[in-house]
Amino acid sequence: xxxxxxxxxxxxxxxxxxxxxxxxxxxxxxxxxxxxxxxxxxxxxxxxxxxxxxxxxxxxxxxxxxxxxxxxxxxxxxxxxxxxxxxxxxxxxxxxxxxxxxxxxxxxxxxxxxxxxxxxxxxxxxxxxxxxxxxxxxxxxxxxxxxxxxxxxxxxxxxxxxxxxxxxxxxxxxxxxxxxxxxxxxxxxxxxxxxxxxxxxxxxxxxxxxxxxxxxxxxxxxxxxxxxxxxxxxxxxxxxxxxxxxxxxxxxxxxxxxxxxxxxxxxxxxxxxxxxxxxxxxxxxxxxxxxxxxxxxxxxxxxxxxxxxxxxxxxxxxxxxxxxxxxxxxxxxxxxxxxxxxxxxxxxxxxxxxxxxxxxxxxxxxxxxxxxxxxxxxxxxxxxxxxxxxxxxxxxxxxxxxxxxxxxxxxxxxxxxxxxxxxxxx
Ligand SMILES: *Cc1c(COP(=O)(O)O)cnc(C)c1O
Numbered sequence: 001x002x003x004x005x006x007x008x009x010x011x012x013x014x015x016x017x018x019x020x021x022x023x024x025x026x027x028x029x030x031x032x033x034x035x036x037x038x039x040x041x042x043x044x045x046x047x048x049x050x051x052x053x054x055x056x057x058x059x060x061x062x063x064x065x066x067x068x069x070x071x072x073x074x075x076x077x078x079x080x081x082x083x084x085x086x087x088x089x090x091x092x093x094x095x096x097x098x099x100x101x102x103x104x105x106x107x108x109x110x111x112x113x114x115x116x117x118x119x120x121x122x123x124x125x126x127x128x129x130x131x132x133x134x135x136x137x138x139x140x141x142x143x144x145x146x147x148x149x150x151x152x153x154x155x156x157x158x159x160x161x162x163x164x165x166x167x168x169x170x171x172x173x174x175x176x177x178x179x180x181x182x183x184x185x186x187x188x189x190x191x192x193x194x195x196x197x198x199x200x201x202x203x204x205x206x207x208x209x210x211x212x213x214x215x216x217x218x219x220x221x222x223x224x225x226x227x228x229x230x231x232x233x234x235x236x237x238x239x240x241x242x243x244x245x246x247x248x249x250x251x252x253x254x255x256x257x258x259x260x261x262x263x264x265x266x267x268x269x270x271x272x273x274x275x276x277x278x279x280x281x282x283x284x285x286x287x288x289x290x291x292x293x294x295x296x297x298x299x300x301x302x303x304x305x306x307x308x309x310x311x312x313x314x315x316x317x318x319x320x321x322x323x324x325x326x327x328x329x330x331x332x333x334x335x336x337x338x339x340x341x342x343x344x345x346x347x348x349x350x351x352x353x354x355x356x357x358x359x360x361x362x363x364x365x366x367x368x369x370x371x372x373x374x375x376x377x378x379x380x381x382x383x384x385x386x387x388x389x390x391x392x393x394x395x396x397x398x399x400x401x402x403x404x405x406x407x408x409x410x411x412x413x414x415x416x417x418x419x420x421x422x423x424x425x426x
Pocket of ligand 1: 108109110111137139140194223225226246
């Protein structure tokens, strides 16, 4: 093995933590412990974010109001339940770069993808195809294919255009995405991509893709499950038509947390669009007249179906409060350093078996690095787990590691790299 010219040291990592203006946010989260009581090295905020310490207080407030007020809580709770979802609109809009009218929290991600496709996938004549990533997250594939079947009654595969990396490459090139869209202009009804790919960690150039889609006459939507709370987003200015995301990954709302939806202001008054309706999307001034004619609210709120889960929204508020305090620009600044440091340490291991498949250009990724370990099997990952690392393994040979700027430290990253180096040697 070649000689290391630079020996990464723990004290260097600890210095970075001392200089980190956001370091104190870690204390505002519960960090799971190993059997001997040490903090685990938690790198799965891309799967389930950690619990903010104040989440309990936010949920307990609602339990108390329900306990003491019963149904009156809809109006008399400390935060009345009737308009409760509005408390989340501004902080959520700030995270995704949207105007308040463009955002609502409701349902779960896949449900929202379906609701949005009902309105925004409108096949007509030759223009009937959907562009997705080959190997997109399974739920997205199932949702898209079942929408195709729903609209086309079979033969769904004929209406799908799947984007794949070039031979020998792991990630998509923006110019190839643009080319595919241009080549099929006139046939594409909808472009629906992830903002950040869950497997490779690649962040897409959403503004360019939205432009390419619109130039081809298509509607453009994004699944932001791995993007919301991870990378800076400017959905309004990028002119994205719609987007949906879950909040239990980087947004720390807890398992199965309530999801988010964006509908561009351009569509706020598109009452002509077909939609699957429910009473919570009805004009709130007349909702309780219980009229049989549906009158949707303006903007994203008009897509709501049901009166929403207050406990889920309370949990999300606890986390969004931290996002508002830290701010996405500062979180991104730290994230670039933290992930850059991880990349550097992986390089310093100097082991040819390790290949980072996430783009090396920081503007083309969020916090996650996907590490391919050649000729490995799951036993390496199991060794890491035994040593207190919580990361995740994706078949056949990829370990996904997501250092999250709100609660991961440079020390966490250093320890992980040390444990990986030791485990590869043994
Ligand atoms: C996490 C994730 C999902 C999960 O969908 P749910 O409806 O929340 O279960 C869907 N799509 C993508 C891209 C994801 O990363």
